[in-house]
Every structure is written in structure tokens, then in C-alpha cells.
Amino acid sequence: MHIRNIELKNFRNYQDLSMDFDEHVNLIIGPNAQGKTNLIEGICLTSIGRSFRTHHDADMIRFGEEEAYVKVECSKEVIDTKVEVTINRRLKKSIRKDGNIIRRTSEILDNIIIVSFSPEDLRIVKDEPEKRRRFIDSELAQIKPSYYRILSDYKKTLLQRNTYLKEESVDKAILSVWDEQLIRLGSEMMRLRKEFIDKINVFSGDIHGRITGGKEELTIGYDPNVPYKEGKEEREALFREEMAKSLENDLRLRTTTRGPHKDDMQFFIGGVNVRNFGSQGQQRTCALSLKLAELDFIREETGEEAILLLDDVMSELDEERRAYLVMSLSENQMFITGTDIDEGILEMYEEPKVIRVENGHAYNIEW
DSSP: OEEEEEEEEEETTEEEEEEEOOSSEEEEEOSTTSSHHHHHHHHHHHHHSSOSSOSOGGGGBOTTOSEEEEEEEEEOSSOOEEEEEEEETTTEEEEEETTEEESSGGGTTTTSOEEEEOGGGGGTTTSOHHHHHHHHHHHHHHHOHHHHHHHHHHHHHHHHHHHHHTSSSOOHHHHHHHHHHHHHHHHHHHHHHHHHHHHHHHHHHHHHHHHTTTSOOEEEEEEOSSOOOSSHHHHHHHHHHHHHHTHHHHHHHTSOOSSGGGOEEEEEETTEEHHHHOOHHHHHHHHHHHHHHHHHHHHHHHSSOOEEEEESOGGGSOHHHHHHHHHTTTTSOEEEEESSOOHHHHHHOSSOEEEEEETTEEEEEOO
16 A cells, blocks of 8 residues: 555644655655654554644644644555545544544544654663553554454543542442453453464564574563463453452552553563663664564555655664665555655665655655
8 A cells, every 4th residue: 555645734834735655765854843744643643543743633733723634545455545634623623534424533443554663663672561552552453443442442441440449438349340341351452462462473583583684583472461361261260360369459559450551562582581681782673673573464464565654763773774674665655754865765766756844845856
């Protein structure tokens, strides 16, 4: 799949932009704070229905305006698609897919499939567990809308339980109602996460081996907060036991201390925990392998080549890893942002589209 064009009206610092894209490589260059990431954000908005930078939709509306509009047209293997997003300061947000109004965010997922890669992602291995859970959730939610619904319901139930735990008087019988919902939803979340990480482990292991010339062997494992079992009934029974054990602690701390909202994933090279004992170079290579493994997972699950957004990440990679990244993505449409042209990319791709961004204006340039 590839994005053919985008239209922005009063989106961030863009007043009115219409831009066609190359189906392979699009280099978006210009000084910092001119609108490069805003352009990437507009593309992401039509893929997942929300921004990757803010929880407040109104932040995306151009200063002094009441409404922002984004439209993306995308060519796919079977059926092309068009997504339009309108954000109004008073009426909030509306989404149309191929002219039809989208009522739930899950209806837009698995449509325009995007993988984003930023300098922050290079820290995913050494950062806190929340970052790795976000990686798992965002990937699974985009590919499996059913996971998005389960995750959304789990978060709502968790919020209700935690809110009730803060009451002066807590009825354990009432609490148990939320417990059973968390057990049912959380157990299925764990199954889907385990399945996902097992596949990512295989893909990333192969990629890591190629990057390092076979010198290192990467293994990624699921690290559940609650003991995991394959069988549904056994898994739920173990979850229920853990909830019972943690009840007094939950009441004391006034929060839910056990469940997949505390899950993690672990990275090992030659059996050594990379987060705790790996070098910065090893951690970055693990992160790169993980992000590239996303593309293999998407290809296997959907039959489509995902669109890759590389937001100012090239400058963070050494020449060898940068070359490997670009060489391995010949089948994917890429959007690469940076302050300057990467000469290595020009050597690998004969005719990349070069877009210069300055103060909310974007235009093609010859190179």
C-alpha cells in the first residue's frame, strides 16, 4: 500500500496544503519547527484516528481557526481507500472512510497501516515498561481491531475499579464484579500479546542476526505480570488467584496492582538481559530489529506492505545501521524527515521525491 496524496486545511501550521507523494521514497527536509513532523502527524491521524503527539485534538487546529481538515488517499493491494478527518473546537472530531461516517475508532483501524520510527523509539529497550506496553498495544490495535476493543474495555474497567478503591468504604462484593471483568478481558489480552511477541521474536531475531553479521543472537520474550497459561480456563483461574492474593494490597494502596496493565517484554543477547547489561549500541540495534520486525508481522497478518514514517531518526543511527535500514525497505513506502538530505539515500534510490518544508509551506524541489 502507499499514500498517493494528502490535503491539509488549518492543520497545525498548515493553512492549505495539497501534496502528491512518491510510492517509494519521500524525503521531507527543512529546518526544525517548520512543519515536517506536522505533516507526518496528519498522515498518522488518518491511520489510527488520533495524534501521536497530543491527547487534545484541538491542539491540531491552526491558531485562530475553528476547524482543521485532513484527507488522505491511499492505494492498496485490493481496494483503494480515502480517509477524511475533521476536527472542530466545539463539535470535536468526525472521521469518514470512503465517504462513510466512522462511529468508533476501531472501524478505521486495519485500513491505512503505518509504522512510525522516531529517535524516542531507539530507547524502547532501556526505557520503562510503559513504553514497551504502548508499542505492543499500538501495533496489535492497528492490525487487530478486536484487540483494540478488548484493550479499551479493559482500561475502562480498570479505571472504574481504581476509582472505587479510592472510596472511604469499599464493598468487596462490588469489587469482585470488576475483578471478573478484568480477568475475562485481561486473560484475552495476555493471549494476544503472547502470540504477537512470539512472532516478533522470530522476525526480530532474523533481522538482528543480519545486522550484526551473525555475531549476536537476539531473543525477545513476553514478561506477563500474571502467570501465563495457554488454556483459557487455566489462565483465568491463575489470574483470579493473583487478584485474590493482591486484594489487601490493592485496598491499602487504593489501586489495582496485578494485571496486564503491568506487563513487560524482555530482550536478551546470548542470554544476557540487554536492558540491564547491554551496551547502548546493542540496545539501539535491538530497537531497530524490533521496529523492522513490525513490518514483517504486518505483512504476514495482512498481506500488505506497511507505510513507514522515519521522523528525524536517520541522524541517530550510524552509517552501517542507516544503510541496512534503507536497503531492507525497498518494498515499503517511506516518509523520511530530516534537516538535510541524506546522501546515502540518494545513492540507494535513483529518484526519491524531495519535499522542502518552511513555515507551514511544502513544495517539491529538484535534487
